[in-house]
Amino acid sequence: MFHSQLPAVDVSDVPADGIVLDVRENDxxxxxxxxxxxxxxxxxxxxxxxxxxxxxxVHVVCRVGGRSAQVTQYLVAQGVDAVNVNGGMLDWEAAGRPVVADGGEGYVL
Known part of the structure; x- marks a missing residue:
């Protein structure tokens, strides 16, 4: 399975000023x-x-890590320095990292 060779980091390893690419749907x-x-x-x-x-x-994130893993695989194939964020936005929120919404304070669906 490709995940074993996919570059990945935990939420705690994403720098505060790091580039985050969110690949979830608009809602x-x-x-x-x-x-x-x-x-x-x-x-x-x-x-x-x-x-x-x-x-x-580029730190690629989705809800739990499945979609972002696929996007990370694609980006790496294009020569982008991309890593999948393990646990996605659910782990991000659980770790107390800041979450914002279009209307203010946010939460993860």
């Missing part, structure tokens, strides 16, 4: 996301690859 993003994250839903990543930030390691 999930609106409910709560990492502050400063870039939002490109998984199904749009190929078409919007130019919007993936450069200038450092």
């Amino acid at each position: 999930e993003w609106a409910a709560g996301h990492a502050e400063g994250a870039v939002h490109i839903p998984m199904g749009e990543v190929v078409a919007r690859i130019a919007e993936v930030p450069d200038g450092g390691r």
Whole structure:
């Protein structure tokens, strides 16, 4: 299975100023996301690859880690320094990392 060779980090290893790419759907993003994250839903990543930030390691996140693992695999194949965030936004929130929503304070669906 490809996950064993997929670069991954725990939520605690994502730097406060790190690049975070959230690949969840629009409703999930609106409910709560990492502050400063870039939002490109998984199904749009190929078409919007130019919007993936450069200038450092990209930490890819979804709800629990499945979709982000697939996107990370794709980005690495494109030469991007990308890592999957284990546990996704559920672990992010559980770890007490900041979560914001389009309307203010957020929570993860």
